[in-house]
Amino acid sequence: MSARVGVVTFPGSLDDGDAARAVRLAGAEAVRLWHADADLHGVDAVVLPGGFSYGDYLRCGAIARFAPVMQTLADAARGGLPVLGICNGFQILCEAHLLPGALTRNQHLHFRNRDQMLRIESTATAFTNGFEPGQEILIPVKNGEGCYVADERTLDELEATGRVVARYLQGNPNGSQRDIAAIANEAGNVVGIMPHPEHAVEALTGPSLDGLGFFTSVLTHLAGTAALPAGANASGVSA
Known part of the structure; x- marks a missing residue:
């Protein structure tokens, strides 16, 4: 039986269909989750997709953080449920305090x-x-x-504990501190990434197949062949 990966749709989500397709291409069942439904329907992992949840009013992700599905998801994530936040999903994870720091306006304002x-x-x-x-x-x-962005103490902690998951190369597109493109929580089950791996899963649409690894990795994790040690942080070092 294939793993079931939930993909949340908020009002204003744009990339939920792409995320669901990436889940299917990785070999899992994509389960569509609605923002107003607090039930996660027994999924094994969740993707918070990109877009403009609730129109990005107030701050990006600030309203979505209070959606009924997020109340349930936050508890499940703290209990070990794998959660991937992509772009707006990353913003939501920060607003929900599942990840530290915040995502702000691009430094160049474009x-x-x-x-x-x-x-x-x-x-x-x-x-x-x-x-x-x-x-x-x-x-x-x-x-x-x-x-x-985050304060220096938080940035230093992310670096020291191996929680910086990915960095920008060949130019920083938005001014992120320390070229940070993705981070994880202490347990390594919650990851936020600003670029879009779901748009790099097929040769037809390109620009590569490199994004598929994010979705196949969680299936490996769920299968237990890459389980994170109990009490370990994202660097694999016991807390």
Whole structure:
């Protein structure tokens, strides 16, 4: 029986269909979850997709953080449920305090839509165990509020505990501090990434197949062949 990966749709979600397709291409069953439904329907993992949830009023992700589905999801994530937040989903995870820091307006004040090189910094997460440490990948980035910021103490902690999951290469598209493109929580089951791996899963649409690894990695994690040690942080070091 294949794993069931939920994909949440908020009002204003744009990439939920793409995320569901990526889940299916990875070999799992995509389960569509509605923002107003607190029931996760027994899924094994969840993807929070990109878009403009609730029109991005107030702050990006600030309203979605209070959606009924997020109340249930937050508890499940703290209990170990794998959760991947992509772009707006990353913003929602920060607003929900499942990840530290915040995503703010791009430093240059322009929307950026381009293919972006990344370096995988940590493979000890539920969504990156299929990569090699230091592996360079190419996936699209498209955001206007993708600048990751946090205080220096938080940034130092992320670095020291191996929770910086990916960094921008060949140019920082939004001014994110320390070129951070993706981070994880202490347990490594929650990952937020600003670029869009779901748009790099097929040769037809390109620009590569590199994004598929995020979705196959979670299936490996769920199968138990890359289970994170109990009490370990994203660097694999016991807390």
